Amino acid sequence: MKAVHFGAGNIGRGFIGKVLHDNGFEITFADVNKEIIDALNAEKGYTVHIAEENGASYDITGVSGINTVDNPGQLEQAVLEADIITTAVGVNILPIIAKSITPHLAKRLEDPRPLNIIACENAVMATDALKEAITNETGKLTASNIGFPNSAVDRIVPIQKNERILDVKVEPFYEWVIEETEWAGTDKLEGPNYVQDLMPYIERKLFTVNTGHAAIAYYGRTLGYDTVYEAMTDSKVQIFLNEVLAETQDYITAVYDFTAEEQEHYIDKIIKRFTNPHLSDDLNRVGRGVMRKLGPNDRIIKPLVYLHNEGENHEALSKLVMYATKFDNTEDPEQVEMNSLISEKGIEGFLTEHSGLESDLTKEVINTM
Structure with a gap:
């Protein structure tokens, strides 16, 4: 299974990336930060540290990076192969992400595999905003194999400076609640809570x-x-x-x-x-x-x-x-x-x-x- 995650910052790597990794996904992080993307491609992994006394550490493997400005061809291939696309970029950046996804979405929708696109932002119904930005580019989306579930995310990731640029410290607690009614397919993520009313x-x-x-x-x-x-x-x-x-x-x-x-x-x-x-x-x-x-x-x-x-x-x-x-x-x-x-x-x-x-x-x- 493959995931594309837009936003290779601390939330992306330490929260969403870890949940996707724990569910067996190979993760491609898409970002414009050359230093982070180069490090992801060189290291192929990083460590998530839990911020508590004697906190555990978890190695995240099977990751890579794409610079969305320099490598649109690689991004197209990643979108075509994806089973899930997530974001953690800030709600104001979602229209830009939509422009990156949209050129490749028509081909991906020809594939019968379910695809869920989820904006994991600190905003109300952020996926709706992303879907609207995508449909503004493409027109109405009618594919039954694509889901745009909204979600609510909560995990504190403090300001930090680590020896390894990709390592990230996060709190023990997290909550990721997903809108079940909009989820495409039957295979759900372990860890998030699926609810009828978000x-x-x-x-x-x-x-x-x-x-x-x-x-x-x-x-x-x-x-x-x-x-x-x-x-x-x-x-x-x-x-x-x-x-x-x-x-x-x-x-x-x-x-x-x-x-x-x-x-x-x-x-x-x-x-x-x-x-x-x-x-x-x-x-x-x-x-x-x-x-x-x-x-x-x-x-x-x-x-x-x-x-x-x-x-x-x-x-x-x-x-x-x-x-x-x-x-x-x-x-x-x-x-x-x-x-x-x-x-x-x-x-x-x-x-x-x-x-x-x-x-x-x-x-x-x-x-x-």
């Missing part, structure tokens, strides 16, 4: 892991901390994080079928991940992309608006909005843009226009600080 798992992760990370980053920076682990040693951060996740729990258990006990167990597991000293991440990196994170359907604003409309407590999320607007990372282009908009329109104008908050909620949020 949205509960997407939002549970988004409003627990991602909202929690945002709470640590934005509040932790106001207290002068630089890393997740440093911030999590402060009881004030711990209390605030628990308050935020208690509010998002109210959203998750109201909207979906997760019980309070299930969500509490999930929260406990997530907090243990945040306190792993082997995973500590830079708060500026965790908090970057602040405009996106204050978007109306993202990790802070969506549960806040729901709880406000339902008359439920949302004080911690309101405070989190304000901590986010005061985040100070001028190396983040979105931070620079937000600062400019706040300077021009004020915080109230920014939250009304960008985050879509109604006037009464905007004033309430501002008054929390």
Whole structure:
């Protein structure tokens, strides 16, 4: 069995690549990073290290690389032979990946073997975005042997520097949930969880892991901390994080079928991940992309608006909005843009226009600080 994975970075090698390897796939990584691709072709493998005390190490073999700019012919052959195509490139890059896949897809669809194409991105229904970009290039896709299942992925891969360029350190925990209804064929991957309805798992992760990370980053920076682990040693951060996740729990258990006990167990597991000293991440990196994170359907604003409309407590999320607007990372282009908009329109104008908050909620949020 053969896989093509777009994105040879740490997530691609340490998470998706490892799962594919464990399922017996030969993996071709497609990327524009010449150094990484050359190393993959020279080494033919790498090691995944588990970030915990006395953590295990796993050798990943049977891998190769293709420079998508320099070797389009090799990429065509890899796509034609593939049983699965995955990505971990960032949702904004998916239209570019679509242009790389599309020229070779028509021939591959003549092959009756099932082909699943999955965008493993930190975004809601990312495969739909990839499929739309592909169909914009090709027109409507009607082949019954091709699947475009959406997925939800979760694994922390910290900033790291290893002796061997291809080796990667990842946390012990991972979750890869795949939309079963869109999966082509009967042979499924071992490790991922296949579900009929993906949205509960997407939002549970988004409003627990991602909202929690945002709470640590934005509040932790106001207290002068630089890393997740440093911030999590402060009881004030711990209390605030628990308050935020208690509010998002109210959203998750109201909207979906997760019980309070299930969500509490999930929260406990997530907090243990945040306190792993082997995973500590830079708060500026965790908090970057602040405009996106204050978007109306993202990790802070969506549960806040729901709880406000339902008359439920949302004080911690309101405070989190304000901590986010005061985040100070001028190396983040979105931070620079937000600062400019706040300077021009004020915080109230920014939250009304960008985050879509109604006037009464905007004033309430501002008054929390």
